[in-house]
Amino acid sequence: MLEFDGLTRRYGEVVALDDLSFSVPSGEVFGFLGPNGSGKTTAMRAVFGLIALDGGEVRWKGATVTPSDLKRFGYLPEERGLYPGMVVCEQIEYLARLHGMEHSAAHDATMGWLERLGVADRATSKVESLSLGNQQRVQLAAALVHDPELLILDEPLSGLDPVGIDVVGGVLAEQAALGRGVLFSSHQLDLVEDLCESVAIIDRGRLVTKGTVEELETSGRRRLVVKVKGDWNADWAKGLLGVTVSRVEAGAARLVLEETVDSQQVLQTAMQKGPIEQFGFERRRLSEVFREAVV
Amino acid sequence: MKYAIGPLVAVILATRVVMVVRRRKRRDSDSSARGADRPARRPAAIGSLEMLGDGVGLVALREIRERVRGRVFRVGTLIILLAVAAAVVIPTIGSKKHQNEKVGIVGGLDSSLRILVVAAGKTAGATVQLVSEPSLARAEGDLRAGNIGLAIVGGQRLVVNQPLSSSDTSTDALMARSVSASLGLANGLTSAGLSPDKAVQVAHSPPLPVESLQPAEHNSTAKTTSVYGLILTYVLLTQYGTWLLMGVIEEKSSRVIEVLLSTMRPSKLLAGKVIGIGTVAFLQSALIVAVALGLGAAVGSTLLHGSSPLDVLDILLWLVLGYAFYCWVYAAGGSLADRQSQVQSLAFPLQLPVLFGYIVSLTSLGSSQASTLMKVLAYLPPTAPFAMPTLVALGQATWWEAGISFLIMIAGIVLVSRVASFVYYRAILRTGGRVRLRQVFSGT
Numbered sequence: 001m002l003e004f005d006g007l008t009r010r011y012g013e014v015v016a017l018d019d020l021s022f023s024v025p026s027g028e029v030f031g032f033l034g035p036n037g038s039g040k041t042t043a044m045r046a047v048f049g050l051i052a053l054d055g056g057e058v059r060w061k062g063a064t065v066t067p068s069d070l071k072r073f074g075y076l077p078e079e080r081g082l083y084p085g086m087v088v089c090e091q092i093e094y095l096a097r098l099h100g101m102e103h104s105a106a107h108d109a110t111m112g113w114l115e116r117l118g119v120a121d122r123a124t125s126k127v128e129s130l131s132l133g134n135q136q137r138v139q140l141a142a143a144l145v146h147d148p149e150l151l152i153l154d155e156p157l158s159g160l161d162p163v164g165i166d167v168v169g170g171v172l173a174e175q176a177a178l179g180r181g182v183l184f185s186s187h188q189l190d191l192v193e194d195l196c197e198s199v200a201i202i203d204r205g206r207l208v209t210k211g212t213v214e215e216l217e218t219s220g221r222r223r224l225v226v227k228v229k230g231d232w233n234a235d236w237a238k239g240l241l242g243v244t245v246s247r248v249e250a251g252a253a254r255l256v257l258e259e260t261v262d263s264q265q266v267l268q269t270a271m272q273k274g275p276i277e278q279f280g281f282e283r284r285r286l287s288e289v290f291r292e293a294v295v
Numbered sequence: 296m297k298y299a300i301g302p303l304v305a306v307i308l309a310t311r312v313v314m315v316v317r318r319r320k321r322r323d324s325d326s327s328a329r330g331a332d333r334p335a336r337r338p339a340a341i342g343s344l345e346m347l348g349d350g351v352g353l354v355a356l357r358e359i360r361e362r363v364r365g366r367v368f369r370v371g372t373l374i375i376l377l378a379v380a381a382a383v384v385i386p387t388i389g390s391k392k393h394q395n396e397k398v399g400i401v402g403g404l405d406s407s408l409r410i411l412v413v414a415a416g417k418t419a420g421a422t423v424q425l426v427s428e429p430s431l432a433r434a435e436g437d438l439r440a441g442n443i444g445l446a447i448v449g450g451q452r453l454v455v456n457q458p459l460s461s462s463d464t465s466t467d468a469l470m471a472r473s474v475s476a477s478l479g480l481a482n483g484l485t486s487a488g489l490s491p492d493k494a495v496q497v498a499h500s501p502p503l504p505v506e507s508l509q510p511a512e513h514n515s516t517a518k519t520t521s522v523y524g525l526i527l528t529y530v531l532l533t534q535y536g537t538w539l540l541m542g543v544i545e546e547k548s549s550r551v552i553e554v555l556l557s558t559m560r561p562s563k564l565l566a567g568k569v570i571g572i573g574t575v576a577f578l579q580s581a582l583i584v585a586v587a588l589g590l591g592a593a594v595g596s597t598l599l600h601g602s603s604p605l606d607v608l609d610i611l612l613w614l615v616l617g618y619a620f621y622c623w624v625y626a627a628g629g630s631l632a633d634r635q636s637q638v639q640s641l642a643f644p645l646q647l648p649v650l651f652g653y654i655v656s657l658t659s660l661g662s663s664q665a666s667t668l669m670k671v672l673a674y675l676p677p678t679a680p681f682a683m684p685t686l687v688a689l690g691q692a693t694w695w696e697a698g699i700s701f702l703i704m705i706a707g708i709v710l711v712s713r714v715a716s717f718v719y720y721r722a723i724l725r726t727g728g729r730v731r732l733r734q735v736f737s738g739t
Contacts, residue, residue, distance in 0.1 A: 048557040050724055075557040079726075081550035084420070086361065094357055098558050100351045142554065 001025050001149055002181055006056035007046055009039075009205075016042045016072050018205035019056070025149070026181040029172050031196035031213075033185065035039035039205035041078050044152050045140045048075055060150065071100045074148035078155050078185075080139045084128035088138055089114065090129060092145050100147035107147070113141040117167060131161050140168060143176075151175060157191055169195050193281040193286040194218075201293045208293040217283040220292070224263060226270050227278035236273040242268060246288070252278055350559045354567025355574065362538065362575045372579055376586055382523075383590045396421040396470055399428040399437055399446035407495040408450055408481060414499055419469035428463040443448065445471050450478065452684040517606050518660050521688035524610030525660075528680055532617050534575040536625040536649075537642055542568055543629025543723070544638060552723055561720045569622045576618055580611065604716070609684050616701075617680030619708045621649070623715035630722040631730045652678030656685040665691045674700050676707030 002024040009017040017039045026031045034040050045051045047058050048070060060069050083091055083121045089110050096106035114120040117137040122130055127138060143151060151172070157165050172195060176182045186192050192199060193213055200210040209216065223246070228236070232252030239247050242258030243266060257263065263281075270276055284292075333638035362368050396416055404412070409425055416423030426443055428434035431454075434446040438456045444467045453475050459468050477498050484494035546552040555564055584607065627675040628641045652672060657668045665686055673682035673692065683700045692700075722730040 009355075045553075048554060050553060070558055073557070075554060077550065077553040079553070080551040080553045081552065083361075083545070083551055084549055094353065095554065095558075097353050098555070 001061065002047070002058040002183065003062075004043060004046075004056070005059060007053055007054055007058070008055035009042055009046070009051060012206070015205050017046070017053075017056075019058075020205060022200045022207050022210050024181055024183045025198070027179045028197040029176045029182045029195050031186065031192040031199035032183055032202075033189070033192065033199055033290055034202040036210075038123070038203050040202065041154055042205075043075075043202070044075075044154050044183070044185070047152055047288055048073070066140055069142045072149045073295055074117075074143035074146065074153075075158050076139055076143040076151075076153040080135060082127045082135065082139060082142070087123075088125055088127055089123040092138065093140045094140050096145040099148075101146055108256060109147065110141070111143045113145050114138075116171070117141050118164075133161055133164055134200075136160055137164065137167075140171070144171070148180065149182065150181040153182070155186060156184050157186050157188055165191065189285075189287040189290055197295070199286070200229075201290060204295040209289070213286060216289045218288065220284060220289075221259070222257045222263070223282050223284060224255045224257055224266060225252055225278055225280055225282050226255060226266065226276070228270050228273045229275040229277050231273055236269060237266070240269060254282070269272060323725060347564045351563050351567040351570065351631055354559075354564055355571035358542065358568055358571025359575055362572065365611050368575070370663050372582070373713060375530070375583055379583055379587045380590055382405075383587055384594050395424060396445070396466065397424050397426050397443040398470075398474070399426050399434040399443040399447055401428045401434045402449040403427075404447060404450050405491055406476065407492050411477050411481055411495050411499055412447065415473040416470050419466060419473045419624075421466050422472050423470070445474065447474070447478070449675075452481070453478075474731045517688045520606045520610070521685055522657065522660060523587070524606075524614075524684055524688075525657050525681055527580065527651060528610065528684075529649060531576060531580055531614060532621055532680070533646055535572055535618055536621050536645065538572050539622055539625040540566065540642055540645070541633075541635070541638055542572065543626050543719075544632045544635055544641075547630065547632065547723055547726075548634045550726075556724070562716050565626055565716060565719055568626065571620065573618055577615065579612060584611070606688065609687055613680040613684045616704050616708070620676050620680070620704065620711060621645075621711045623708075627715035627718040627722075630719040631732070631735075633726060633729050637729060648677035649681075650672070652681035656681040659674040659685055659689070663689070665689055674703055676704050676711070679704050 003021075004023070005021050007017045007020040009015075020039065020043055021047075032040050032044070042051060046053055048064065049065070058065050086094075089107075092114070093103075093106045094109040096109055097103065101109065111120065112124050117140060119130075119134050119137045119141070122134060122138075126291065127135060129178065130138065136156075140153075140156060144242045153172075156168055160168060169191070172182050172184065176197075196213055198210070198212045199216065201208045211219075226234070226237070228234075228251070232248070232251050234245055234251075237243055237253055237255055240261075242261040244256040246256050248252040248254070255266065257266070267276070267279060270279070347529060398416070400409075404425075412425065413423045414431040426437075428437065428443075428446060428714040431446075431448060434443070434448070434454065437443045438446055438454060441456075444455070448454060455467070455471050459471060481491070481494045484497050485491055489497065540702060546555065588607075624645055625642075628645050632638070632641055655669060655672060655678070659665055659682075669682055669686065670691075673686050673696075675682075679700050681693065683697060687697060718732070718735050721735045725734075
C-alpha cells in the first residue's frame with residue numbers, strides 16, 4: 001500500500017499540497033482526480049523525491065520510500081520524457097537496466113512490452129520518428145518494463161486513440177489483477193469511471209473526497225430523471241421546493257432531490273404538465289461527483 | 296613528397312573504411328527488426344564499466360555509445376585528424392633532407408681541395424659528387440640543363456646557373472656559399488705561404504665552442520610541442536564541454552530527466568555523464584596524439600621530432616585535469632537552460648576563461664621570459680591547464696611549482712564539483728524558463 005501522509009509543499013504564496021493524506025491499496029486501479037493545478041503532479045513527483053516536501057512523507061508498505069523502493073516503481077511523468085534521438089528498444093532496455101535488470105532479461109522484457117503495446121515494429125526506430133501516440137506507448141513500456149510493484153502514471157491516456165486507450169486500460173487492469181498498485185491521474189472522467197475501482201479527488205492541494213467509484217456514485221442526494229412528453233425546458237420542476245434541476249438533455253430533466261422531498265409528489269407535478277415518457281432514479285456520474293466536489 | 300603521399304593515402308583509406316562500416320551498419324539496422332529479437336553481444340570492457348555502481352556505469356556507457364555513433368563525433372574526429380596530418384606532413388613537402396649534388400670541375404682541382412669541397416657540401420646538407428668537365432662551355436651547358444649545381448673553374452672561381460640572393464636558403468645556394476668560403480680561405484692561406492695541405496687543414500678546422508653568459512633558451516622543440524598541446528587542449532576542452540552542456544540540456548528539455556531521476560540520484564547521473572564523455576574525450580585525444588606522433592615519425596617531421604615524452608604526458612595530464620574541472624562547470628550551466636536554443640548563450644561565458652588562458656599562454660611562448668600574469672594564471676584552476684604546461688615548456692617552472700599548481704587544481708576540481716552538483720540538483724527539474732543562479736542559491 002502506498003500512503004500519502006500529510007504532504008505539504010508551498011511555492012512562495014502558492015500552496016501546491018496542503019496536508020494531503022490518502023492511501024492507495026495494491027491490487028486495484030486507483031484514479032487520482034482534480035482540476036488543473038490542484039497538485040496531482042506535485043503529489044506524484046513527491047513519491048519519487050523529485051520535489052522537496054515542506055512537510056509529510058510518502059510511505060510504501062508502511063515505511064518511508066527508499067531509493068531501493070524506487071527501483072521497483074514505474075513512473076510515467078505528465079510531460080513525457082524520452083531521448084528523441086535514441087533507438088526505441090535500446091532506450092527501453094537502458095531504462096530497464098537502470099532499474100536493476102540484467103542485460104538479457106531487460107532485452108526480453110523490452111521486446112515483450114513493445115509487442116504487447118503494439119509498437120514492436122518500431123523497435124529499431126528513433127523515438128523522434130514516432131507519432132505522438134506511439135511515443136506514448138513507448139513511454140508506457142518504459143514504465144512497465146522492469147515489472148514494477150507500483151505504477152504511478154500521470155495522464156497515461158492523453159494522446160491515445162480509442163484502440164490505444166483500450167490497450168492501456170487492459171494493461172492497467174491486468175497489472176492490478178497481478179497485485180500491483182496502480183495510481184493514475186486523468187481528466188477523462190468517463191474512462192476513469194470504467195477503469196478504476198477507487199478514486200481520490202483533490203482540489204488546491206487538499207483531499208476533497210475519496211472512495212470506491214460505487215460508493216461515490218451512489219452516495220449523496222437522490223437523482224431523478226423525468227421526461228414529460230412535449231416538454232423541453234422542465235420549467236415545471238424549477239419551482240419545486242427541495243428540487244434542483246441538474247441539467248436537461250433532450251427533454252429529460254435530471255433532478256437532485258433533498259432528503260425531505262417525496263419523489264411521488266414530483267411525479268404527480270410532472271403528470272400535470274403532460275404524459276410521462278421516462279421516470280426513474282439514476283446514479284451520479286463520476287464527472288458529477290467531480291464537479292460537485294471541486295466547486 | 297613521397298613521404299607525404301603515404302599518410303594522405305592512409306587517411307583517405309581510413310575515411311573509406313569508415314564509410315564502408317557505416318554502410319554495413321545501416322544495412323544491418325534495416326534488418327534489425329529481426330535482429331532486435333536478440334540481445335547484442337557486448338565486449339568484456341563494457342561489462343567492467345557496467346560494474347560502476349548505482350547506474351553510473353550504465354549512464355557512462357550510454358554516453359560513450361551515443362557520442363561515438365553520432366555523425367558530429369565521427370566527422371569532427373576525421374577533420375581534426377586531417378588537420379593534424381596536414382600540420383605534420385605539409386611542412387615536410389618540398390624540404391629535402393639530404394641531397395646529392397653534382398659539382399663540375401673545370402681545369403682540375405687538387406685532391407686536398409676536393410676533400411675540402413666534399414666537406415663544405417656536407418656542411419650545407421648535401422652529398423657531393425665531383426664531375427670532371429672537359430671545358431667551361433660544357434660545364435655551363437650542364438649547369439643550364441641542371442645536370443650539375445655548381446662548377447669550380449681552375450680552383451679560382453665558381454659558376455652557378457642563377458645568381459645567389461641573400462634570402463635563398465636552398466641546398467644549392469647553401470652549398471655554393473659554403474664551397475666559395477672554404478676554397479677562398481684555402482686559396483688565401485696558400486697565398487700567405489702555407490702549403491696547400493696545411494691550408495686545407497686550417498680551412499677545414501672545427502669551429503670553436505661558443506658559451507653565453509645568459510642561460511640557453513629552452514628547447515625549441517618543447518615550445519613547438521607546447522603550441523600543439525595548447526591548441527589541442529583548447530579545442531578539446533571547448534568541444535567536450537559543449538558536449539556535456541548539450542547532453543544535459545537535451546535531458547532537461549526532452550523531460551527524460553524526470554524518468555531518470557525517478558530511479559537514480561542526480562549526483563550519480565552527473566557522474567556517469569562526466570565519466571562517459573570523459574572516456575570518449577580521452578580516447579579521442581590519445582588517437583590524435585598517436586596519429587600525430589606516428590605520422591611525424593613516418594615522414595620525418597621536425598615538428599615533433601625530439602619531443603620529450605614527458606612534455607607530451609604533461610600536456611595530456613593537464614588536458615585531463617582541465618576536463619575534470621570544466622566538465623562540472625558545463626554540466627551545471629546546462630542545467631540552467633530550458634531548451635536547446637540556449638546552448639550558445641550559455642556556452643559563451645563558460646568559454647571565456649578557457650579562451651583567456653589559451654591566448655595568454657600562446658602569446659607567452661613567443662617570449663623567452665614568462666610574464667607575471669602567466670605566473671599567476673598557472674596557479675588558478677580555470678587557466679592552469681594552459682598556463683602551467685606552457686611555463687614548463689619555457690623552462691620557467693620547477694617541479695615543486697608544478698606540484699603546487701597540481702594540488703591547487705585538484706582542490707579546485709573538488710570545490711567546483713560540489714558547487715556544480717548543488718546547482719545541477721536545484722536547477723535540473725525546474726522548467727518554464729531559464730533558471731538564474733540567484734534562484735538556485737536563494738531556493739525561490
